[in-house]
Amino acid sequence: MGNVIEVQHLKKSFGSNEILKDIDFSVKKGEVVCIIGPSGSGKSTLLRCINLLEKPSGGSIIYNGQNILDHKHNIYDYRTKLGMVFQQFNLFNNHDVLSNCVVGQTKVLKRSVKEAEEVAMKYLNVVGMSQYIKAKPRQLSGGMKQRVAIARALSMEPDVMLFDEPTSALDPEMVGEVLSVMKKLAKSGLTMLVVTHEMQFAKEVSDRVVFMDQGVIVEEGTPEQIFDNPKQERTKEFLSRVAR
């Protein structure tokens, strides 16, 4: 199956600080890829480069056979193809739950309000938040906010969903509800790229696990290869640290 996204020789520096060093990596259609690695290794930066929230310093990002960094490619169209879920949820504070899932569809995809609301309700059902369509973000718990944020991204019907540590800002008792939604999505065949510290989740749902450290991909493989038989010293050392 074809690659949805292919990253080639991707580099990113902040000033003289090189955060991503020559990253090569791709996500196939229907694949669930988890990125793990120590804090500061550049996982978020990689994700943010992929949807151009950060401007890569070098390399290429191939989407649908085109290098989106190369051409005068319309980055706004491109971004609608990628759904992003942030650690801090970032729900639109001035919109209620339903409207959070509708505004992008009507204003960017130019769908009718009726169609957009139907689509939004479909995905709010998937994340179990359809009872709360009238609530404002400030009235929701962290876990609820994150589930709405997932529904908002899904409502754009993207080709691939990017998750940047979606459970890291949650109280422990709310992590489960978000992970279970994500598992459901993974099973449904959605293409997902997930940065996570939840090793158990990565082990269970990934088709492939990528281990990053200090701006490079140290090792990648099936969950069994990475978690049970890591080849690289750095991977072993990291896994033994997080296991505790």
Added chain:
Amino acid sequence: MTWGLILDIFKTYWPMFLRGAGMTLFISVIGTVVGTIIGLLIGTIRTIPTPDRGPNKILLKLVNYILTAYVEFFRGTPMIVQASVIYYGAPLFLGIDMDRIFAALFIVSINTGAYIAEIVRGGIISVDKGQFEAAHAIGMNHVKTMLHVVLPQVIRNILPAVGNEFVVNIKDTSVLNVISVTELFFQSKSIAGNNFRYFETYFITSIIYLIMTITVTRILRILERKLDGPDNFTVIPGNQMQVQKPEDAVKRRDALKQ
């Protein structure tokens, strides 16, 4: 103190007081509304992220430079001077005789715009970066991000400051008497010049100003509360497809850990 006299003056001159108050309110309402629109536009332009290169970068820099000059000029000089310069300067340099009322509306609007532009800029900067990123991530450009996500939040947040500007305008339109606009202070001056009862007349004037400012403040409070919406929301049970109690979530998480 002569309460009877005050009452008499009010009885005799109330149509003039009323017309003056009406004019004051008219100028300050229009001035605040137009000023807020100007401020929102300028604040938005001044927070456009600078492009990396190209002619747009130079253009944006130039525009920002002009806007900064505008804000500095109107914040750095008294409105009474601005009114005189613009009203008497227009026929000299532009060859137009300004209508007094138009001049008044124009001056109060652009003066308020300068103040509100700064308030808006601060308001935009203080909106969480995550709001911009989430909007960009679903494909919104700068204008859509501003229109549908950022500015509604900014407007809510700056409402108290705009209300304050409104109250200031009600009071400061009194300086427009230098260009003979028939607002409340100008009318009071005429009345006092007629009856020679300066204290009593201006006492009435001050009460009218006070009633206007207090009313405006109250109305804005109510508006703020309206904009915040209800504190509670209704759960819609019919929509429920997947019930998730916190206990379930904890169980699932525990199951995950084993």
